[in-house]
Structure formats: structure tokens, C-alpha cells
Amino acid sequence: MSLTIADLLKGEKAIIKHFVAKNIPLKLIEMGCIEGNSVELVQRAPLKDPLYLNINGTYLAIRKEIAAQISIEKL
Amino acid sequence: MSDRLKVALIGNPNTGKTSLFNILTGLNQKVGNYPGITVDKKVGTTKLSAKVKADVIDLPGSYSLNPSSLDEDIAVKVLSDKQNANYPNVVVVVADVENLKRNLLLYTQVKDLGIPTILAINMEDQMKARGITIDTETLEKDLETKIALISSKRNKGIYKLKELILNYQQLSLEPCFKSFESLLDKRDDQAKQQKHRETIKRYQFLTSVLNKSYGIDKSQVKDLRSRLDAVLTHHIAGYIIFFAILFFIFQGLFSWTEGPMDFIDASFASLSEWIKNILPDGAFTNLLAEGVIPGIGGVVIFIPQIAFLFLFLSVLEESGYMSRVVFLMDRVMKKYGLSGKSVVPLISGTACAIPAIMAARNIESWKERLITILVTPFTTCSARIPVYAIIISLVIPNESVLGGLINLQGLTLMLLYLLGFATAIFAAYILDKVLKIQSKSYFVIEMPDYKLPLLKNVFYHVVEKTKAFVFEAGKIILAISILLWVLASYGPGEGFNNAEEIVKKEYAELPSDELQTKIASYKLENSYIGILGKSIEPIIRPLGYDWKIGIALITSFAAREVFVGTLATIYSVGSEEEISIKNKMKKEVHPTTMKPVYNFASGISLLLFYAFAMQCMSTVAIVKRETNSWKWPMIQLVGMTIFAYVSALAAFQFLK
Structure with missing residues (x-):
């Protein structure tokens, strides 16, 4: 199993590698979650969920279950 | 009406689109409903020149024309159907200068519909501080449009924008992408795949365009965000601050509104008295004095609380803090079939369920929103207080226990408040299990920059919501x-x-x-x-x-x-x-x-x-x-x- 956004530690950056479009909200894709874009874990909420991300300059939060659908390559 | 220009404003949330709308229309705006749906329709009029007036419609904030919420659905319906009563002559896409690429995604989609489209790049005042440079001419050429650099905060560039709107007939109608088939009303997985590919292509296009005309010097960015977030979303301090703010709001809601509410109560009572005195006795006088006037009074009396509540909520929203609350609370609420975004309605419900239920609109999952709406009335609203007060005083002894530490009557009242919250959460849990609504909870929330709320926006927001309450519920x-x-x-x-x-x-x-x-x-x-x-x-x-x-x-x-x-x-x-x-x-x-x-x-x-x-x-x-x-x-x-x-x-x- 490859690494996903859910595996990122606070402050870590990575490149988005792959995801299956039907498993994640289209809104997320439109906000810049696209293969090749950078992603940084800004912060985790207290109970480890949701995740506060910086995707290519857009700051947003998503739930862990979605984050686990998006595989990455750490920088 | 028909010979006037129709202008539609569209843009991502948090781009200052509503501020621009407020600047253009001032108090000449009203909120209506789109036929058959509950999303508010905001329209107003503006003067483009000495002679020409235009109707401006403020479309709900959308990230794209692929709707994922009720609000975003509207934009698509209005812009893709030439027969629609609100179909505009010209669209103004409002974009945030700092996150231009993402904002332009929506622009390319609108442009593809073949409507004259103007690009208004907002927050021009931020450019220097953020080290942003834009080559407007090149960008205009590449995007085949006209651009107005504006600042809705400082009221700059509005004249230029109005001029561009007036001359909308000179705009190119060429789509950005000719090859995409229309996917607007398709929602199956295959269409989603296609939309995914389409989005990637649009971004590729925008990246190549912006490489030529847009520069940002990241070293200039002073990071207010990370410093505030470190405290406000901290796993301990974050909750303490949140509950402190809540406490402050409750204090305000109950103590600051007491005076005005008593005043309204007394005024309506004396108005009834006065009517009875000046009009001759009869059924009509009684209906007026005992039915209509107290009836109106019963609505008006809630105005101070509702206005205050919306004032607080609007400030929290505008400042960007609300997204942090949602972020902090989502995990807890999710367990009970609710969303982090349900926190706002549940809190507001202690004042009055009506504005609280209206506040549930931000929840994108229909199921989570519905559950929130259904359970919110369990929270102890202010109308229950007089009932509780008199019954408690009758049946609960006014005694203290535990060596005078706890008063039994006060304890009962507190238990009733807790009972309200607990029942709401419990009911949500049951509803989550019972309701068979297929609605994937695609929880995505933008974490906007912190900013000082604009007084003008807060004011308009409070007026608009209070009006909606008075007339609809009234x-x-x-x-x-x-x-x-x-x-x-x-x-x-x-x-x-x-x-x-x-x-x-x-x-x-x-x-x-x-x-x-x-x-x-x-x-x-x-x-x-x-x-x-x-x-x-x-x-x-x-x-x-x-x-x-x-x-x-x-x-x-x-x-x-x-x-x-x-x-x-x-x-x-x-x-x-x-x-x-x-x-x-x-x-x-x-x-x-x-x-x-x-x-x-x-x-x-x-x-x-x-x-x-x-x-x-x-x-x-x-x-x-x-x-x-x-x-x-x-x-x-x-x-x-x-x-x-x-x-x-x-x-x-x-x-x-």
C-alpha cells in the first residue's frame, strides 16, 4: 500500500501521485487536488481528523477517509 | 425591466464577491427565492452611467460549475439556460488575486458557456504586500476577455468595471475550450472521470497562461495565518477559546438584548391599550388590539436577539474563524451523523431555532443538513425559559443541597439545558441510523485567510437575515x-x-x-x-x-x-x-x-x-x-x- 495524504506528518510536504476520481469529491479536484500538485499537512484536528492541508496554495480541510484515498510521494 | 442590462456576479467563496455586490447596489438590494428552491436570490440595481441602469444578481459562491451543493446548482441553472428569467447579458467573474489560478477555473467554465464574461480581479490592495505582479494586457489576450483590477475593500476600480460592463458587446464570445462536451447535468461516475480529466486540462491551460503574466514572490508573505492557527486550532487552547467565545455570545445574547426586548414588549402593550382607547368598541377593535398587535409584537420582540445572533455569526464567519471551529468540531459531530458545520445551528438554537435552522445551509451533505435541521429544535430556546421558570418554582423546592453549594431550582434549569443538547445529539444518532438517504458526506472546507470583518458586509448581512425572519416567520x-x-x-x-x-x-x-x-x-x-x-x-x-x-x-x-x-x-x-x-x-x-x-x-x-x-x-x-x-x-x-x-x-x- 502506497503512502497517502493521511500518512503525512505535520509540516511534511509531498506530491500528489494518484487517486480514483470517483472516490473523492469533485470539489477537491477543482480546488487543486490534481496529480503533480504539491500538498502539505498544515495541521491535524485534535482527534487526528480532519486534516488541514495546503494544496498548491489553497488551504482546506478534508476528512481522513478522503485523505486516505489520495496517494502521494514524499519530498 | 427587460431593456435594462442584466449582470450576474459569480465567484469562489471568500473572494469579496458579496462586498462588490454591496458596493454596486448599496441598499437597493433584496432577497427573494428562486422558484421552487430555498436558496436566497440576491438582486439589486446599480447605475452604470448617467443613463444606464443594470440589474445585478449575486449568484451564490461557487468553486465551479459542477454543482456540489444546492447553492452552486443555482449558478448553473441561471447561466446555462437562455430561457431562464435571470439569464444575464454579461457575467462578472470575481477572482481573488492571491489564488488566481483556482479562481480562473470557474472563469474558463463560464466563458465556455458563450456568455460575455468580464474578469474582476479583487483584493488589488493586497498585491504589494504579497509580492504579486500581473501583466493585465497579456492576461486579457490569453483569456480573451477584459479585466478590471478592483479592491472591494477600498472601493477601487469600480468605475473601470462599470465601463467594461457597459461595453459588454465588444467582448469575445470564444470559449476557452471548444472540445469539451457539456457535462453540466451529468453526475454519474463516468461523467466524474471526464470532469476530472477536464479539470486537469483546464489547470494545465491556466498554468501556461499564468506563467506568462502572473508572478508571486513568496518571501514577501508574512504569515499571520500560521501564527493564529497555532493558537486557535490548538488541541487544548483551541477549545478553550471556542468555549470562551460561546460564553461571551450567550452573555451578549441574553443580557444585552433584555433592555430592547422589554421596551418592545411594553411598547406593543401600550399600543394595544391606545388602540382600544381611540377606536370604538367592537370586534374589529378587539381583533386589532388582542389579536393582530400582540401577534406582530410576538415577532418583533425577537428582532434584538436575532439581529445580535447574526451580528456575532457574521463576524465569526467574515473573520475566517468559523472554518476553524468547524475544523475543531467535525470529528466529534461526525460520530452522531452530524457535520462540523452543524455546530453553528446547535449553538444558535439556544437563542431561537429559526435563525439556527437557517444557519444549517452551509452543510453540503443533504443528509447531515437535514438531520441538523430536524434536531435543532431540541436545544433549549429562549421561549422555553418562562415556562420552565414558573413550573420549576412551583414543583421544585427552593432549597440548597451539598452544604448550600447547589440550589435545586438552578440545578433543574441547568439539567434541562443539558437535556436539550443531549436529546438533540441522541436524536441525530437515531436519525443517522434510520434515514436512508444516499448522500456521501464530501466534507471539504476552505480555510480562508484571517481578516478583519468589513463593517459594511456585517451590517448588510444582519439587515438581510433579520428581514428574512420578520417577513417569512412573521x-x-x-x-x-x-x-x-x-x-x-x-x-x-x-x-x-x-x-x-x-x-x-x-x-x-x-x-x-x-x-x-x-x-x-x-x-x-x-x-x-x-x-x-x-x-x-x-x-x-x-x-x-x-x-x-x-x-x-x-x-x-x-x-x-x-x-x-x-x-x-x-x-x-x-x-x-x-x-x-x-x-x-x-x-x-x-x-x-x-x-x-x-x-x-x-x-x-x-x-x-x-x-x-x-x-x-x-x-x-x-x-x-x-x-x-x-x-x-x-x-x-x-x-x-x-x-x-x-x-x-x-x-x-x-x-x-
């Missing part, structure tokens, strides 16, 4: 209060029509003012509503109530706080001083059991009934408006009433 409250007045003022047959003679015969020796109140209560007993009260007595007897409480239950069906007033009338207490009602209530003896009507068992039963029953016409009305069907408010009404009945029944039968 109509219903007014209608019900008139109906109640009629039912209480007329009755069939001898008992009602000859009340005066009957009472005078029986109590001939009483002084005249006491006689009057006796007559009034006799009339009420024989009025339509009195008869109704008696007819429901068999149903409510197992709960420990008599027919008089039955009347109060019926009249307070429109609004809980009516309970106390009705009992005051029934027990023929002329003045509304609570102490005297209380004494009368204390003396009430059940005709069959010869026990006090208000004893511990029936009191607890009443408290539970009011904690759980819907008993609020305005909430029914707003739920109808927000869910756009009678189905959900009816389910809610019946469900809550049954739950209330069963709980009250169990409590009374167990305790008696």
Missing part, C-alpha cells in the same frame, strides 16, 4: 395569533353568549373588577378553544394535566411562551405578575383526585413535555421553507410531539 405567527384570538373570543351556544348573566347570577356579591375577570374566564371556558381544551382532556389526563392546561397546550402550540399568559387568563388573574399566577396555580386542585394540579409528578411531566414537544409554529414554517416540503416539518412535529407525550406520560405515571 406571516405565519401573525396568522396563527389571529386564529387563536378568534377561537378564544367566540364560542357556540348559551354558555359563551350569556356568560355575563350566568356569572353575575352566581357571584352577585363579588366586587365589579373581580366579577369581570370571572366573566372573562367563564367565557374562555366556553369559547371554541375552551371546548377544544376540554375535548383533549382525556388524552392529557394520563400526563397529569387538566383541561385548563390543555388550553394552554393548544394556545402555546404557536409559541411556547404563550403558556404562561394563557394560564394567567384562565386562572383569571388580571395582572400578569408571576407571583399571583403562581399562587393561583399552587391552589389549583384536581376535581377527581383532590390533589394539587401542579405537584412534583405533573410538574416534571410538563417540563419534559415542553423540553421535547415542537410547540412552535414559526419553526414549522422555517423548516418547511428550508426543506421545501411539508414532509419534514410534519415528521418533525409528529415525532417530537409523540416523544414528548411518551416521556411526559412515563414521568407522571412513574412519579405519581
Whole structure:
């Protein structure tokens, strides 16, 4: 199993590698979650969920279950 | 109307689109409904030049034309259908200068629809601080459009924008992408794949365009965000700050609004008095003085609380803090079928369920939003307080326990508040299990930059929401209060029509003012509503109530706080001083059991009934408006009433 956004530690950056479009909200894709874009874990909420991300300059939060659908390559 | 220009504003949330709308239209704006749906439609007029006026429509904030919420659906409906009454002559896409690429995604989609499209790049004032440079001419050429650099905060570039709108016929209608088939109304997985690929292509295009004309020097960015986030979303400090803010809001909501609310109450009372004095006696005068005016008063009295609540919410929203609360609370709420975004309605519900239910709109999952709407009325709203206060004072001893540490009456009130929250959460949990609604919770929330709220935006927001409450809920409250007045003022047959003679015969020796109140209560007993009260007595007897409480239950069906007033009338207490009602209530003896009507068992039963029953016409009305069907408010009404009945029944039968 490859690494996903859910595996990122606070402050870590990575490149988005792959995801299956039907498993994640289209809104997320439109906000810049696209293969090749950078992603940084800004912060985790207290109970480890949701995740506060910086995707290519857009700051947003998503739930862990979605984050686990998006595989990455750490920088 | 038709020879005027129609201009539509569209843009991502948090781009200052609404600020621009406020600048263009000022107070010449109104909120309506799109036919058949509950999303607010904001339209206004603006003067483009000395001669030309335009209707401006503020489309809901959208990230794209692939709708993922009710609000975003609207933009698509308006822009993709030339027959739509709101179809514009020209669209202004408002974009945030800092996140231009993402904002331009929406631009390319709008442009592809073949409508003249202008690009307004907002927050021009931020460019220097953020080290941003834009080559407008090159960008205009590559995007085949005209660009206005504006600052809605500093009111800059508006003139240029108006000029561009006036000359919209010179705009190119060439789409950015010719090859994409229209996927606007397709939602299956295959269409999603296609939209995914399409989005990637659009981004590739935008990246190559922006490489030529857009520069950002990241070293210039001073990071207010990370410093504030470190505290505000901290796993301990974050919650402490959140609860401190909540506490502050509650304080404000109850203590600062007390003065204005008392003033409104008194004003309407004297208005009624005045009407009675200047108009000749008669049914019309009574309807006005006892039905219509108190009815309007019942709406107006909530204005201070609602305005305050929206003031607080608007400031929290505008500053960017609300997204952090949602972020902090999501995990906790998710367990119960709610969303982090449900926190706002649940908190607001302690003031009044009406604005609270309206605040549930931000929740993108229909199921989570519906559950939020359905459970919000369980939270202890301010209208329950007068009911709780009088019953607690009757049946709970005013004693302290634990060495004077805890007052039993205060403890009971606090328990009732907790009971409200707990029931809401519990009901959400059940509904989550029961409701078979397929709606994937695609929780995505943008975490916007922190910024100081613009006074103007806050002001418009408060005015708009308060107006919506007054007119939408007001109509219903007014209608019900008139109906109640009629039912209480007329009755069939001898008992009602000859009340005066009957009472005078029986109590001939009483002084005249006491006689009057006796007559009034006799009339009420024989009025339509009195008869109704008696007819429901068999149903409510197992709960420990008599027919008089039955009347109060019926009249307070429109609004809980009516309970106390009705009992005051029934027990023929002329003045509304609570102490005297209380004494009368204390003396009430059940005709069959010869026990006090208000004893511990029936009191607890009443408290539970009011904690759980819907008993609020305005909430029914707003739920109808927000869910756009009678189905959900009816389910809610019946469900809550049954739950209330069963709980009250169990409590009374167990305790008696």
C-alpha cells in the first residue's frame, strides 16, 4: 500500500501521485487536488481528523477517509 | 425591466464577491427565492452611467460549475439556460488575486458557456504586500476577455468595471475550450472521470497562461495565518477559546438584548391599550388590539436577539474563524451523523431555532443538513425559559443541597439545558441510523485567510437575515395569533353568549373588577378553544394535566411562551405578575383526585413535555421553507410531539 495524504506528518510536504476520481469529491479536484500538485499537512484536528492541508496554495480541510484515498510521494 | 442590462456576479467563496455586490447596489438590494428552491436570490440595481441602469444578481459562491451543493446548482441553472428569467447579458467573474489560478477555473467554465464574461480581479490592495505582479494586457489576450483590477475593500476600480460592463458587446464570445462536451447535468461516475480529466486540462491551460503574466514572490508573505492557527486550532487552547467565545455570545445574547426586548414588549402593550382607547368598541377593535398587535409584537420582540445572533455569526464567519471551529468540531459531530458545520445551528438554537435552522445551509451533505435541521429544535430556546421558570418554582423546592453549594431550582434549569443538547445529539444518532438517504458526506472546507470583518458586509448581512425572519416567520405567527384570538373570543351556544348573566347570577356579591375577570374566564371556558381544551382532556389526563392546561397546550402550540399568559387568563388573574399566577396555580386542585394540579409528578411531566414537544409554529414554517416540503416539518412535529407525550406520560405515571 502506497503512502497517502493521511500518512503525512505535520509540516511534511509531498506530491500528489494518484487517486480514483470517483472516490473523492469533485470539489477537491477543482480546488487543486490534481496529480503533480504539491500538498502539505498544515495541521491535524485534535482527534487526528480532519486534516488541514495546503494544496498548491489553497488551504482546506478534508476528512481522513478522503485523505486516505489520495496517494502521494514524499519530498 | 427587460431593456435594462442584466449582470450576474459569480465567484469562489471568500473572494469579496458579496462586498462588490454591496458596493454596486448599496441598499437597493433584496432577497427573494428562486422558484421552487430555498436558496436566497440576491438582486439589486446599480447605475452604470448617467443613463444606464443594470440589474445585478449575486449568484451564490461557487468553486465551479459542477454543482456540489444546492447553492452552486443555482449558478448553473441561471447561466446555462437562455430561457431562464435571470439569464444575464454579461457575467462578472470575481477572482481573488492571491489564488488566481483556482479562481480562473470557474472563469474558463463560464466563458465556455458563450456568455460575455468580464474578469474582476479583487483584493488589488493586497498585491504589494504579497509580492504579486500581473501583466493585465497579456492576461486579457490569453483569456480573451477584459479585466478590471478592483479592491472591494477600498472601493477601487469600480468605475473601470462599470465601463467594461457597459461595453459588454465588444467582448469575445470564444470559449476557452471548444472540445469539451457539456457535462453540466451529468453526475454519474463516468461523467466524474471526464470532469476530472477536464479539470486537469483546464489547470494545465491556466498554468501556461499564468506563467506568462502572473508572478508571486513568496518571501514577501508574512504569515499571520500560521501564527493564529497555532493558537486557535490548538488541541487544548483551541477549545478553550471556542468555549470562551460561546460564553461571551450567550452573555451578549441574553443580557444585552433584555433592555430592547422589554421596551418592545411594553411598547406593543401600550399600543394595544391606545388602540382600544381611540377606536370604538367592537370586534374589529378587539381583533386589532388582542389579536393582530400582540401577534406582530410576538415577532418583533425577537428582532434584538436575532439581529445580535447574526451580528456575532457574521463576524465569526467574515473573520475566517468559523472554518476553524468547524475544523475543531467535525470529528466529534461526525460520530452522531452530524457535520462540523452543524455546530453553528446547535449553538444558535439556544437563542431561537429559526435563525439556527437557517444557519444549517452551509452543510453540503443533504443528509447531515437535514438531520441538523430536524434536531435543532431540541436545544433549549429562549421561549422555553418562562415556562420552565414558573413550573420549576412551583414543583421544585427552593432549597440548597451539598452544604448550600447547589440550589435545586438552578440545578433543574441547568439539567434541562443539558437535556436539550443531549436529546438533540441522541436524536441525530437515531436519525443517522434510520434515514436512508444516499448522500456521501464530501466534507471539504476552505480555510480562508484571517481578516478583519468589513463593517459594511456585517451590517448588510444582519439587515438581510433579520428581514428574512420578520417577513417569512412573521406571516405565519401573525396568522396563527389571529386564529387563536378568534377561537378564544367566540364560542357556540348559551354558555359563551350569556356568560355575563350566568356569572353575575352566581357571584352577585363579588366586587365589579373581580366579577369581570370571572366573566372573562367563564367565557374562555366556553369559547371554541375552551371546548377544544376540554375535548383533549382525556388524552392529557394520563400526563397529569387538566383541561385548563390543555388550553394552554393548544394556545402555546404557536409559541411556547404563550403558556404562561394563557394560564394567567384562565386562572383569571388580571395582572400578569408571576407571583399571583403562581399562587393561583399552587391552589389549583384536581376535581377527581383532590390533589394539587401542579405537584412534583405533573410538574416534571410538563417540563419534559415542553423540553421535547415542537410547540412552535414559526419553526414549522422555517423548516418547511428550508426543506421545501411539508414532509419534514410534519415528521418533525409528529415525532417530537409523540416523544414528548411518551416521556411526559412515563414521568407522571412513574412519579405519581
